[in-house]
Amino acid sequence: MIPGSIPDGWMLDGDAIVRRYVFSGFPAAWAFMSRVALLAERHDHHPDWRNSWNRVEIRLTTHDTGGVTARDLDLARAIDAIPATG
Amino acid sequence: MIPGSIPDGWMLDGDAIVRRYVFSGFPAAWAFMSRVALLAERHDHHPDWRNSWNRVEIRLTTHDTGGVTARDLDLARAIDAIPATG
């Protein structure tokens, strides 16, 4: 049971919500990740994520409860508010 | 004597070229700085720079020669190619 609707662009995958991003290259991917890292610290909630060159995949779940909670949805919305770059 | 024209947006200030940026806030400023850091490593040439919340000032000079060289102009142009983000 998800405590709210999953934001557009995110998919439910098991006990997590997932979104994938494609950038112009590593520098743009890394700049995006740098903003997500700041958000994670602000929210005190951190992604399970991977990067390969211009691709980033973010998985959000609340490990303590073993599922998607409002903390994941809040972080997802904050990530979605990052302006797109190359 | 500058080895080429100073790119638009940069000013000559003493023995350096300088550009100032204003972003929407610290996260956007930091994401920009993260891209500049990658460029600096690629170019093996590093800025003298400062940040205060949403503001970034970049000074480029070639310390070894005590003046602006092609290395500074190259890095300036690479920085200018970073897409603006807000």
Next chain:
Amino acid sequence: MIPGSIPDGWMLDGDAIVRRYVFSGFPAAWAFMSRVALLAERHDHHPDWRNSWNRVEIRLTTHDTGGVTARDLDLARAIDAIPATG
């Protein structure tokens, strides 16, 4: 009037406390700055800082009040807790 004692290594400079760091090179300086950036977001309080290759100078002041406050001392102590690297 400073609301507490200035942590070792920091100096009072006008309306700010200041600390200077020297690292093995840019990569170590940048890794340190990356941790300070995370702390700044967590504390919602951001430094005025500059970097030149292996050198970092951090100035902390509370712009709203025009002087050093507990927010600056808290952030200074958090920065001091970052383990030294090369």
Next chain:
Amino acid sequence: MIPGSIPDGWMLDGDAIVRRYVFSGFPAAWAFMSRVALLAERHDHHPDWRNSWNRVEIRLTTHDTGGVTARDLDLARAIDAIPATG
């Protein structure tokens, strides 16, 4: 056929070499990743990597050749030269 010996701490896994790291928390993990990002740009060779809070896994392979090459071993050694932090 690997063009040289795999550095200590790395394991061969399919067509890649892999190393896993555990840090004191996200900030230390992120600082490490920030240094790896700089190295990746310098080497013009980028990892497939993932992070979850205090854990980082780095996979190095040369996608163009579908296997481990000297570029992977060089980057692995450069990563190994990053001083350990918390």
